Amino acid sequence: MSLVARVLEAGGISTVTYTNARDIAASAGNPRQIFLNYPLGNPTGRPHDPENQRSVLREGLKLLENADRPGIIVDLSYSWSDSDEWMEKFMTDEQPFISEDAEARRQELLQNAREQKARKLK
Amino acid sequence: MDYIRYIEKTHEYYRGLGYDKTYNYAHNEDIPFTPLNKPLSECRVTLVTTASFILLDEGGIPLEKPGMIGTNELEVFTAPNDRPADRILSTSQDHDRYQTDMADVNAYFPVTRLQELLEERMFGSLSRNYYRTLPNYSHRKTTEVDGPEILRLCREDHVDVALLTPV
Secondary structure, X not given: OHHHHHHHHHOOOEEEEEEOOHHHHHHHOOOEEEEOOOOOOOOOOOXXXXXXXXXXXXXXXXXXXXXXXXXXXXXXXXXXXXXXXXXXXXXXXXXXXXXXXXXXXXXXXXXXXXXXXXXXXX | OOOOOHHHHHHHHHHHOOXXXXXXOOOXXXXXXXXXXXXXXXXXXXXXXXXXXXXXXXXXXXXXXOOOOOOOOOOEEEEEOOOOHHHEEEOOOOOOOOOOOOOOHHHOOOHHHHHHHHHOOOOOEEOOEEEEXXXXXXXXXXXXXXXXXXXXXXXXXXXXXXXXXXX
């Protein structure tokens, strides 16, 4: 997504990216990042909490108005829960990131794409 | 403040599963920048996401097939800005499913919230369409095909500002 932000920005459109993965956007050279330390899937706020979602969105608009240089990251202070357990458990044996079904489906699609490409090259 | 280092964590995780090649995250030192050149109150705003979802019609019937990853077809989709949140159905495999589900569209594709912020006059207008692209494993394709296509569509729609939501 940060690569799209870079293309838009280079083309004259100002961007702000709302993220749950601070390091990925920072590494890619994202122009303006609002980092919300929630689990992957909630870049614009807590589900079913409209007030929180509006606040998160407003932070991005504020950053657009105030940013005077590229690469600014705003770390929002909201926390997902009182405990850090959700961060510790991410991508562990107890909570694998990909389900077997999803991984099998992904491999199948990638294999199809490779075969298609191989056919085109022939 | 502590947060998950996803790049490090992903590399460890896939190595542990026996993959010798792990995902190659983009890395850039230079950063392009377009400062806001007019007041937000005059800006046209769009929304761009990598969240996977399908649009439903009034009766809840899918209007489109779930997108395919890994193909080289053009993978930019539009969604009208007034699509009701309950007519959008997540097909995401990329969220932390132990912590959250994707039932509330506004937590990753804030269609309702943006209409509310428009009513509050936080910005000038919303673009006719919002844009979706699938998370792509090819940096080249994102940078040379999908990104430029989104830029073209945004220009056509006179967009000044893009809000991006990666999932």
